[in-house]
Amino acid sequence: MAKNTKKTSKSKRLQEYEKQMNMCIRCAYCFEKCPVIKEVQWDTDGARGKIIMSYGLLTGDLKPSQYIADKLFRCTYCRDCMDRCPSNLEILEIFTNARTELVDAGFASDTHKYIINNIKKTGNIYGDTEVITPEQKGKIPLFIGCQYLGRPNKTKKYIKILEKLGIQPTVVKEICCGFPMEVLGFKDEYEKHKIDFKKQFPYNDAIALCPTCTVFLKEGHKIKAKHVLQVILEKIPKANLGLKVTFHDPCDFSRGLKIIDEPRKILEKLGVEIVEMKNNKENSRCCGGGGGILMTDQELSNDIAKKRIHEALETGVDMLVTSCPTCESTLKKAAQEISEKEGKTITVRNIEDIIWRGLKDAENS
Amino acid sequence: MKIDIKLLKEIVDEENVTDNIADLYVYSSDASVHTKLPDVVIRPRKTEEIQKILKYANKNKIPVVTRGAGSGMSGQTVPIDGGIVLDMKKMDKIIKISPEDVLCKVEPGVINDELNRVLKPYGFFFPPTPSSGKICTIGGMIGTNASGNRSVKYGATRDAVLGMKVVLANGDLVTLGSNTKVDSSGYQLAKLMVGSEGTLGVVVEATLQISPIPKHRAMGVANFATLQDAGKMISETIASGITPSMLELMDKIAITAVNNAQKLGLPNVAAIVIFECNGMVKEAVEYDINQIKKVCKKNNGTGIKVTHDEDEMTKIYTGRKKLFPSLSSYKDGLFTTALADDMAVPMSKIADTVQKIHEIAKNNHLVMSAYGHCGSGLIHTKILMDTNKKSQWQDAKKAVKQVYDYVHSIGGTTSGEHGIGFSKGPSFKEEKKDSLEMMKSIKHALDPNNILNPHKLMDSPDDWLTATPLRYQVDI
Numbered sequence: 001m002a003k004n005t006k007k008t009s010k011s012k013r014l015q016e017y018e019k020q021m022n023m024c025i026r027c028a029y030c031f032e033k034c035p036v037i038k039e040v041q042w043d044t045d046g047a048r049g050k051i052i053m054s055y056g057l058l059t060g061d062l063k064p065s066q067y068i069a070d071k072l073f074r075c076t077y078c079r080d081c082m083d084r085c086p087s088n089l090e091i092l093e094i095f096t097n098a099r100t101e102l103v104d105a106g107f108a109s110d111t112h113k114y115i116i117n118n119i120k121k122t123g124n125i126y127g128d129t130e131v132i133t134p135e136q137k138g139k140i141p142l143f144i145g146c147q148y149l150g151r152p153n154k155t156k157k158y159i160k161i162l163e164k165l166g167i168q169p170t171v172v173k174e175i176c177c178g179f180p181m182e183v184l185g186f187k188d189e190y191e192k193h194k195i196d197f198k199k200q201f202p203y204n205d206a207i208a209l210c211p212t213c214t215v216f217l218k219e220g221h222k223i224k225a226k227h228v229l230q231v232i233l234e235k236i237p238k239a240n241l242g243l244k245v246t247f248h249d250p251c252d253f254s255r256g257l258k259i260i261d262e263p264r265k266i267l268e269k270l271g272v273e274i275v276e277m278k279n280n281k282e283n284s285r286c287c288g289g290g291g292g293i294l295m296t297d298q299e300l301s302n303d304i305a306k307k308r309i310h311e312a313l314e315t316g317v318d319m320l321v322t323s324c325p326t327c328e329s330t331l332k333k334a335a336q337e338i339s340e341k342e343g344k345t346i347t348v349r350n351i352e353d354i355i356w357r358g359l360k361d362a363e364n365s
Numbered sequence: 366m367k368i369d370i371k372l373l374k375e376i377v378d379e380e381n382v383t384d385n386i387a388d389l390y391v392y393s394s395d396a397s398v399h400t401k402l403p404d405v406v407i408r409p410r411k412t413e414e415i416q417k418i419l420k421y422a423n424k425n426k427i428p429v430v431t432r433g434a435g436s437g438m439s440g441q442t443v444p445i446d447g448g449i450v451l452d453m454k455k456m457d458k459i460i461k462i463s464p465e466d467v468l469c470k471v472e473p474g475v476i477n478d479e480l481n482r483v484l485k486p487y488g489f490f491f492p493p494t495p496s497s498g499k500i501c502t503i504g505g506m507i508g509t510n511a512s513g514n515r516s517v518k519y520g521a522t523r524d525a526v527l528g529m530k531v532v533l534a535n536g537d538l539v540t541l542g543s544n545t546k547v548d549s550s551g552y553q554l555a556k557l558m559v560g561s562e563g564t565l566g567v568v569v570e571a572t573l574q575i576s577p578i579p580k581h582r583a584m585g586v587a588n589f590a591t592l593q594d595a596g597k598m599i600s601e602t603i604a605s606g607i608t609p610s611m612l613e614l615m616d617k618i619a620i621t622a623v624n625n626a627q628k629l630g631l632p633n634v635a636a637i638v639i640f641e642c643n644g645m646v647k648e649a650v651e652y653d654i655n656q657i658k659k660v661c662k663k664n665n666g667t668g669i670k671v672t673h674d675e676d677e678m679t680k681i682y683t684g685r686k687k688l689f690p691s692l693s694s695y696k697d698g699l700f701t702t703a704l705a706d707d708m709a710v711p712m713s714k715i716a717d718t719v720q721k722i723h724e725i726a727k728n729n730h731l732v733m734s735a736y737g738h739c740g741s742g743l744i745h746t747k748i749l750m751d752t753n754k755k756s757q758w759q760d761a762k763k764a765v766k767q768v769y770d771y772v773h774s775i776g777g778t779t780s781g782e783h784g785i786g787f788s789k790g791p792s793f794k795e796e797k798k799d800s801l802e803m804m805k806s807i808k809h810a811l812d813p814n815n816i817l818n819p820h821k822l823m824d825s826p827d828d829w830l831t832a833t834p835l836r837y838q839v840d841i
Contacts, residue, residue: 004831004834004835004837004839004840004841005840006753006838006839006840007838018838022700022752022837023693023700023701025396025693025700025701025702025703026394026395026396026435026436027396027436027497027500028396028434028435028436028497028500029497029499029500031434031500032499032500041408041452041454041455042383042388042408042452043388043391043392043435043452044387044388044391044392048391049391052390052391052394053387053390053391055836056387056390059838061390062386062387062390065387067385067387068387071387086626086627086687086691087626087691087693087694088626088694
């Protein structure tokens with residue numbers, strides 16, 4: 001006979017989610033397309049396993065450990081599990097709080113600590129005091145985000161695209177949206193950072209370049225944020241690029257922001273034919289770059305990305321277009337490796353390149 | 366329990382063995398209410414590895430529990446005695462597809478929907494259609510004799526299993542069954558393995574009969590103001606000679622739960638019946654679906670809709686498919702537990718049984734929903750309760766017994782497709798009291814050291830509530 005005993009919660013962070021974790025009936029529906037569990041194949045690595053571990057941390061059945069931290073940080077935050085969970089659990093909220101629990105207990109990785117310190121010291125993930133924000137006065141606040149600040153040519157291109165379309169962005173000196181702090185388990189730091197962020201970016205409405213920043217401006221900072229493609233679609237002229245591509249939906253786009261049609265309509269207007277991948281739109285397969293996994297589990301991230309490139313290659317086109325800088329760099333790396341090892345080639349481009357070409361084509365004609 | 370982890374790592378390579386407490390904790394539970402830590406979890410990749418593992422386990426009397434997705438609801442894969450959990454997901458090859466022989470051969474870790482995806486270009490599918498098809502494994506389906514919404518036409522997993530290869534408790538590999546639909550060659554040992562919940566052997570390969578994908582199908586839905594009318598409609602449909610490919614019931618509680626979680630806007634009625642007909646000839650499908658429409662009308666069905674549009678059919682069916690987990694949205698503070706989760710009753714008793722379930726729920730201060738593949742007499746229910754309250758667990762224990770006592774009294778059986786595990790052990794043992802010794806003899810003959818999933822089925826504890834800790838925060 002087994003005695004069941006109610007335990008006092010050992011985790012303040014996770015207490016708020018006890019109900020959610022009880023609502024998890026452990027059906028394993030979250031396994032269906034989880035990119036991590038498809039690669040690693042231990043139950044522990046899927047969403048259900050992470051929820052169970054989080055429950056263990058809550059009850060004290062599990063003590064924080066490096067092993068548990070490694071497992072809980074092994075998630076790309078692709079949101080696929082949330083879309084599949086019939087109980088509509090706030091799965092990523094549970095993970096974030098469990099990660100925070102582990103960070104509080106001293107199990108943050110050095111790489112993650114480095115990123116957080118960079119943000120605290122310099123306002124960006126690179127720790128670069130010389131990051132130049134192309135400040136300008138305009139009419140609509142534009143949030144560039146760390147990923148695009150680290151790619152100044154792409155940022156310039158996007159700003160020029162907006163201006164050509166008659167949209168005058170206001171760009172201020174900015175600091176990181178704070179998403180890395182939240183997702184990597186540094187919630188207290190994020191709460192302090194939020195105050196500084198509001199001072200640097202005191203707007204209630206904005207356009208953002210990065211899908212993840214867009215989601216976080218909305219969910220974390222309660223700013224009415226639009227992704228730049230939503231604005232571009234309203235004004236993009238027709239062009240005749242004559243390209244045939246496949247489109248990779250970034251997770252934060254198709255599942256986070258529910259933006260699926262906009263990039264496709266833009267490409268269509270520019271005379272680009274899209275050949276869809278098997279897993280597309282709201283079922284898009286993760287690139288392997290999100291959730292902090294790129295920093296601590298590069299091999300796994302790369303394996304996930306290679307699967308996506310193989311899917312792209314199956315379409316028979318020679319170009320993959322996406323709308324996220326992380327997806328672009330992760331998939332580029334995987335495409336390069338596949339090209340070197342298997343001789344199969346596909347070019348990876350961000351959509352702003354295609355839009356830029358389209359505007360030039362429209363101007364010329 | 367002392368287990369030679371080093372030896373196990375030599376058998377399957379280090380990366381496929383874990384005894385870390387976090388992994389053990391995750392593998393300690395499935396979709397049931399129970400939890401119990403194993404001592405080690407192993408991921409075998411091939412038959413020879415399983416043979417070596419079982420030889421070792423048998424010699425040292427170490428329990429072995431086989432697990433696929435771990436989506437079983439009755440504690441089948443909870444390692445009640447600790448020991449080894451075999452995570453079979455790495456054995457996921459589709460070995461052979463033979464459309465000319467209408468069969469395929471697969472490893473047990475193949476996921477049901479993945480098998481169907483691969484079969485589709487050949488024009489075939491694997492007919493048991495469990496709701497968990499996107500994640501459940503063929504091995505798990507064999508273990509529980511799973512079925513689903515198409516059981517009314519295609520039967521259960523046992524009907525589609527032709528043969529298999531099994532590793533026995535002593536490590537011997539045996540080939541059971543055949544490659545043919547008819548087989549009168551001695552004891553039907555392959556059929557015996559189906560539904561044995563991992564207590565008689567570890568299935569390492571299955572030969573499955575596949576079915577041609579019907580060219581045409583039509584789906585319909587009807588609303589009923591009373592359960593009695595819905596029950597009569599189901600019973601009369603089956604008795605009419607029409608063989609629908611699906612006949613599903615959802616009660617009021619199920620409807621509310623789905624509307625809350627999925628926002629589908631289903632009508633607020635006592636019962637909804639979803640019906641489907643399929644086949645190769647359009648006119649035949651048309652005839653059948655219209656006959657069912659007539660039966661619906663005769664039994665006061667309203668809002669009767671029939672569609673041939675695939676998107677509409679997907680929409681009708683979505684709510685039903687996600688019903689079980691949606692039940693947790695029924696009422697704040699109540700959680701879905703997989704208790705009294707399935708049963709099968711004679712067709713004519715469906716409505717009475719659903720009524721009885723509601724009555725038992727009310728008397729025991731619980732909420733219980735009734736739904737399921739009523740075309741084959743199968744009813745699902747779940748108990749929605751405050752899992753933090755001891756009194757609710759005591760109520761649940763009474764309710765489970767009362768439900769199954771009633772089911773037995775009308776000639777029904779404890780489980781239709783989810784299996785027994787040990788959540789349903791006491792009621793199962795009561796139902797099968799005449800044949801328990803037979804079952805124990807078979808078990809002892811094949812597994813004399815009782816290592817394969819011990820204390821399940823006929824050997825399950827007398828009190829499921831205290832057999833293991835529960836996975837909830839409650840003092841029992």
